[in-house]
Amino acid sequence: xxxxxxxxxxxxxxxxxxxxxxxxxxxxxxxxxxxxxxxxxxxxxxxxxxxxxxxxxxxxxxxxxxxxxxxxxxxxxxxxxxxxxxxxxxxxxxxxxxxxxxxxxxxxxxxxxxxxxxxxxxxxxxxxxxxxxxxxxxxxxxxxxxxxxxxxxxxxxxxxxxxxxxxxxxxxxxxxxxxxxxxxxxxxxxxxxxxxxxxxxxxxxxxxxxxxxxxxxxxxxxxxxxxxxxxxxxxxxxxxxxxxxxxxxxxxxxxxxxxxxxxxxxxxxxxxxxxxxxxxxxxxxxxxxxxxxxxxxxxxxxxxxxxxxxxxxxxxxxxxxxxxxxxxxxxxxxxxxxxxxxxxxxxxxxxxxxxxxxxxxxxxxxxxxxxxxxxxxxxxxxxxxxxxxxxxxxxxxxxxxxxxxxxxxxxxxxxxxxxxxxxxxxx
Amino acid sequence: xxxxxxxxxxxxxxxxxxxxxxxxxxxxxxxxxxxxxxxxxxxxxxxxxxxxxxxxxxxxxxxxxxxxx
Amino acid sequence: xxxxxxxxxxxxxxxxxxxxxxxxxxxxxxxxxxxxxxxxxxxxxxxxxxxxxxxxxxxxxxxxxxxxxxxxxxxxxxxxxxxxxxxxxxxxxxxxxxxxxxxxxxxxxxxxxxxxxxxxxxxxxxxxxxxxxxxxxxxxxxxxxxxxxxxxxxxxxxxxxxxxxxxxxxxxxxxxxxxxxxxxxxxxxxxxxxxxxxxxxxxxxxx
Numbered sequence: 001x002x003x004x005x006x007x008x009x010x011x012x013x014x015x016x017x018x019x020x021x022x023x024x025x026x027x028x029x030x031x032x033x034x035x036x037x038x039x040x041x042x043x044x045x046x047x048x049x050x051x052x053x054x055x056x057x058x059x060x061x062x063x064x065x066x067x068x069x070x071x072x073x074x075x076x077x078x079x080x081x082x083x084x085x086x087x088x089x090x091x092x093x094x095x096x097x098x099x100x101x102x103x104x105x106x107x108x109x110x111x112x113x114x115x116x117x118x119x120x121x122x123x124x125x126x127x128x129x130x131x132x133x134x135x136x137x138x139x140x141x142x143x144x145x146x147x148x149x150x151x152x153x154x155x156x157x158x159x160x161x162x163x164x165x166x167x168x169x170x171x172x173x174x175x176x177x178x179x180x181x182x183x184x185x186x187x188x189x190x191x192x193x194x195x196x197x198x199x200x201x202x203x204x205x206x207x208x209x210x211x212x213x214x215x216x217x218x219x220x221x222x223x224x225x226x227x228x229x230x231x232x233x234x235x236x237x238x239x240x241x242x243x244x245x246x247x248x249x250x251x252x253x254x255x256x257x258x259x260x261x262x263x264x265x266x267x268x269x270x271x272x273x274x275x276x277x278x279x280x281x282x283x284x285x286x287x288x289x290x291x292x293x294x295x296x297x298x299x300x301x302x303x304x305x306x307x308x309x310x311x312x313x314x315x316x317x318x319x320x321x322x323x324x325x326x327x328x329x330x331x332x333x334x335x336x337x338x339x340x341x342x343x344x345x346x347x348x349x350x351x352x353x354x355x356x357x358x359x360x361x362x363x364x365x366x367x368x369x370x371x372x373x374x375x376x377x378x379x380x381x382x383x384x385x386x387x388x389x390x391x392x393x394x395x396x397x398x399x400x401x402x403x404x405x406x407x408x409x410x411x412x413x414x415x416x417x418x419x420x421x422x423x424x425x426x427x
Numbered sequence: 428x429x430x431x432x433x434x435x436x437x438x439x440x441x442x443x444x445x446x447x448x449x450x451x452x453x454x455x456x457x458x459x460x461x462x463x464x465x466x467x468x469x470x471x472x473x474x475x476x477x478x479x480x481x482x483x484x485x486x487x488x489x490x491x492x493x494x495x496x
Numbered sequence: 497x498x499x500x501x502x503x504x505x506x507x508x509x510x511x512x513x514x515x516x517x518x519x520x521x522x523x524x525x526x527x528x529x530x531x532x533x534x535x536x537x538x539x540x541x542x543x544x545x546x547x548x549x550x551x552x553x554x555x556x557x558x559x560x561x562x563x564x565x566x567x568x569x570x571x572x573x574x575x576x577x578x579x580x581x582x583x584x585x586x587x588x589x590x591x592x593x594x595x596x597x598x599x600x601x602x603x604x605x606x607x608x609x610x611x612x613x614x615x616x617x618x619x620x621x622x623x624x625x626x627x628x629x630x631x632x633x634x635x636x637x638x639x640x641x642x643x644x645x646x647x648x649x650x651x652x653x654x655x656x657x658x659x660x661x662x663x664x665x666x667x668x669x670x671x672x673x674x675x676x677x678x679x680x681x682x683x684x685x686x687x688x689x690x691x692x693x694x695x696x697x698x699x700x701x702x703x
Contacts, residue, residue, distance in 0.1 A: 185434045336435035337459035372455045378436045437614065441529045443539035458530045481539045483527060485609060 014221045014233060016209045017249050019103050021137075023144040026105040033109035034215050035152060039116040044074065047117045051211065054219035055231045060085055060204025061276070061305045062169075062380075063293055066211065069201070070117060076192050076199025078119030082111050082153075083176060083195070083202040086127040086134065087160060087167030090276045091327070091419050092307045095235035096205045098247045100127070100134045103209060104141035108155060110208030113215050115153040118201055123155045124176055128162035135159075162421075164331035168379050169193065169202045171333065176200070182333050183379035206235055206306070226252030230292035234306055238263035240273070240417050241312030250291065257287040260308050271311045271395050273418075275304025277324045278384020280391035281317060300391055309418060316412035318399055319354040321392035322347060323416055328385040339382040342373035346389060353400075356408035363404065366393075428466035429475055430490045435459075437486035444478040444487060451475070466492060502566040507640055509558040511650065514635050516552035517599075518654040520545060521628050525661040528668050553603065560596065563589075585638060592634035598627035628658065 019029050036043040052067035073080065084107060088096040100107060111123045127134050138157055145151040158176060160166045166181045173193040175181040177200075193200045203211075210232060214222050223231045230252040239245040242263035250259050256272055272282045280301035282289065289295050296302055311317055329343035349366040352358050366389075374386040393400060399409050431451060433444070440458035451467055452460045467475055479487040523545035527538075560576050563569075571589060575582035577597055580590035605612070605620035612620075636642045636651060 185436050187432055337438065337440055337457055338435065338455065341457040341459075342455075369456075372461060376435060376455075376459070376461070378434070439529045441527075441538060443537070443542060446537040446539050478539070481542045483529075483542060484614070 014213060014217060014225050015249055016099060016106060016206065016213065016233065016235060017102055017247070019106065021102055021104070023105055023141070023148055023150065026103075030106075030213075030216055032150065033112055033212060035112055035116055039119065044117050044119075047113065047215070048074065050214060050219050054210075054214045054222040056207070056210050056214060056222065057230075057293070058204055059206040059210065059234060059306060060167075060169075061278075063303060066203075066207060069203075070114070072190065072192050073114075073118045073199050073201040076118070076194075078121075080118055080120045080199035080201065081122045081124055081176070081195045082115045082118065082120045083172060083200055084108075084111050084123065084125040084205055084208060085167055085169070085172055085202055086125060086138075086205045087162075087172065088205075088305075089162070089164040089167040089331075090278075090305045090307060091421050092237060092239055092273070092276060092309050093305050094237045095247045095306050097131060097134050099205055099209055099235065101137040104137055105145070106209040106212045107205045108141060108145060108151070108208075109215075110203075110210070110212035111155070112151065112153060113211055114201055114203065114208065118199065120153060120199075120201070123151075123153050125155065125157045126160050126167075126172055126176070127157065128166075129159035130162055164328075165333040165379070165381060168333075168381070170379070173200045173202055182335060183381075185378040227290070227292055229294055234291070234303065236291070236306045236308050238308050238310070239419060240310035241266045241269065241315070242310050253290040253292045253295075255288045255290055256282060256308065259291060260310050263310070265310050265312070267313050269310045270313050270315060271317055273309035273311065274307065275302045276307045276384070277328060277418075278381065278388055279304040279307065280387055281311075281321070281395040282391075283395040300387070300394070312417060314411050315414065315417050316354060316399065316409045317392055317396040318350065318403055318408075319412040319414075320416060320418055321389060321396075322350040322354045323418060323420070325350050325385060325389055327420055328381070328388070332381060333379070336377040336382075338373045338376040342369055342376075343382060343385050345369055346373065346385070350389060350392075353403050354408060354412050356403050356406045356412070358404050358406070363400075428492055429472050430464060430466050430492050431462045431475060431478075432488045432490050433460055433462060434486045434488070437484045439484050439486075441483050443481050443483070447474050447478040447481070452478075499566055499568040502562045503568060506559055506562040506566060509555045509562065510635065511641070511647070513552055513555035513559050514631060514654065515650065516548055516555060517628060517631060518657055520549040520552050521624060522657050522661040523548065524624065525658070525665050528665065528672075530672070549603075553599075556596070556599070588634055588637035588639070591630060591637055595627050595630040595634055598623045598630065602627060 020026050048067055048070050051070055056066040057063045058066060058069070086096050086100055088094070108123070114120070115123055125138055127138065129135070135157065142151070142155045142157070145155065160172060160175045161181050163181065165171055165183060166175065168183045170186060170193060171181050171183040173195055174184060177195040193202060210222070226232045233249050233251055235247055235249050236259055237247050238260050242260065242265050244263045246263060248259060248262050256274065260269065260272060269284070269287070271284070272287065274280060274282050274296065282299060282301055286299045289299055291303060293303060311320065325343065325347035329347045332339045332343060334340055346366065346369050349362055349369070352362060353366070370386050370390055373382050375383055377383070402409065438459060442454055442458055442460075444460050445452045445454045448471060451471060452462055455461055475489055479489055523541060527541060527545060563571050564573055564576060569584040571582050571584055575589060576593055579593040579597075580586055582589040601620050602624045605617050609617050632651065632654060641647045
């Protein structure tokens with residue numbers, strides 16, 4: 001599919017997309033990865049200092065500071081693994097696929113650098129088996145690197161199941177470790193993940209690409225883009241009611257509406273879905289919000305996995321949200337009661353609302369359920385669903401009143417403007 | 428100050444914790460416990476220990492915290 | 497202690513242990529989630545199960561101890577845990593040894609619960625389902641009091657109690673499973689009129 005995706009705009013010195021895809025071209029443009037001939041303690045500390053100076057935070061959804069995660073993994077001692085999270089279970093996101101196809105060496109260089117920094121012995125690239133183009137591109141890249149001796153640590157491809165939850169960090173580490181793709185309960189975020197009783201460092205593909213760029217162009221080049229509080233660039237997939245869906249590389253702090261404009265919306269957007277299906281809706285009054293963690297948090301959203309979906313005028317936000325809620329409910333790992341029972345119940349309520357078949361107690365019940373499900377799972381999956389639904393009730397509050405009165409907007413039954421994988425069960 | 432931590436994966440909605448500690452644990456409509464994470468008053472400490480011991484799934488751990496997390 | 501009194505003690509403690517173990521089984525089998533309809537609280541059920549099992553172990557210990565100490569018949573220490581090595585009553589003492597071994601595993605599983613995975617704990621604890629009937633077989637196979645009508649009645653009572661408990665438990669599990677299946681089928685399945693596949697975007701995002 002990435003033929004239909006194209007980098008819509010990348011400008012300036014620091015960028016992830018637009019470099020040559022083959023190894024020779026990559027080295028000619030960016031130089032070889034600045035790997036040490038001997039990863040001394042001094043080098044490792046220097047590397048983490050550079051990461052810290054850059055202010056890079058994860059691009060896989062949680063936005064956790066990369067330097068902190070690295071320090072944690074370093075404390076685990078040698079012999080561990082670096083896991084490249086290329087799962088991208090978010091249906092509305094394509095950035096990781098595109099990055100792995102177009103700039104695989106950037107991602108792999110990042111993984112090698114992290115392996116050197118944590119004295120890891122293995123790099124495992126996790127991609128679902130069905131993504132043939134991505135897998136082919138990775139295989140080609142790995143072969144090139146092996147032939148050229150650019151892979152001090154072995155690079156191996158693995159195929160976890162293609163489910164939303166399989167890309168969750170702890171579920172991914174557990175899958176690599178024991179074959180079971182299930183998140184586990186981590187009340188102490190300060191405890192590192194483990195694979196084979198050694199430390200494991202799991203990072204999103206885009207984050208690794210940034211690490212490689214920061215290592216070769218320096219943290220200042222990263223900080224020169226974006227904002228002081230949220231530096232660098234991000235890849236964002238723009239889709240929905242647009243003429244040119246695709247992936248853009250933007251500076252952090254770019255106003256949301258400017259990001260989606262590059263995809264040529266087919267009309268004035270009714271709302272934007274930011275951060276993914278577990279993210280939040282943003283209404284027109286907030287379209288100018290800068291794409292940065294602090295500013296998005298202030299409006300109840302997050303950058304999440306780098307997604308911006310445009311909801312056109314001829315669509316019902318409540319109906320689309322009901323579809324998303326059903327999708328998320330079906331993607332539960334099935335381990336925790338509040339998620340297993342709560343998400344389908346919430347999706348049911350939202351569906352009734354969308355159809356204009358709300359009973360008098362529905363809104364109160366929905367709000368109670370949202371409050372009860374939030375934060376009561378082992379992973380963040382139910383939290384994302386709750387946030388999405390809450391933002392829908394807020395942003396589409398004008399429609400809400402009519403729906404509650406049994407008069408849904410005329411568009412509620414139209415085909416969805418959102419993408420859902422074929423594997424999700426649908427009526 | 429003791430705080431109750433419930434492992435949502437291990438929990439199977441037996442509901443014994445809510446029976447022993449109604450002041451601190453309530454059940455949602457599907458029988459799963461809701462705790463607000465606040466430290467327990469000292470008089471509830473023994474009931475909390477009993478709840479942790481009685482849970483058939485060993486889903487409850489008690490955390491000693493001197494200050495808020 | 498005279499051999500006779502040891503002999504009586506062995507038989508008495510054995511029967512008491514059998515009854516207590518049956519009670520433990522019944523309480524364990526009927527420990528279920530989400531049963532709100534009970535007259536007494538669920539945690540009491542759990543605590544009773546635990547306490548009665550400990551009293552059962554005491555009587556079991558007495559039973560085993562007195563049987564070894566009794567000089568009238570020769571049952572060695574080893575024979576109570578290694579099946580079929582006793583010179584007296586090789587078969588049925590052996591059966592008792594099997595039951596004891598299984599019971600030791602059940603008890604150990606609960607003592608060491610924090611150190612093992614939940615699945616391991618469950619596998620070990622469910623050896624009780626094997627240990628109990630083997631214990632019953634030992635009780636009647638030994639034959640000492642098996643002819644007495646009250647002992648037969650006791651045995652029948654034990655079997656009945658466990659049978660009733662198991663039936664109740666299986667019915668309860670079936671009801672819960674149905675409820676769970678209904679819930680699960682709702683998840684991810686929007687009603688027809690909110691069809692997910694009719695998307696105006698170019699297909700799915702598979703690369």
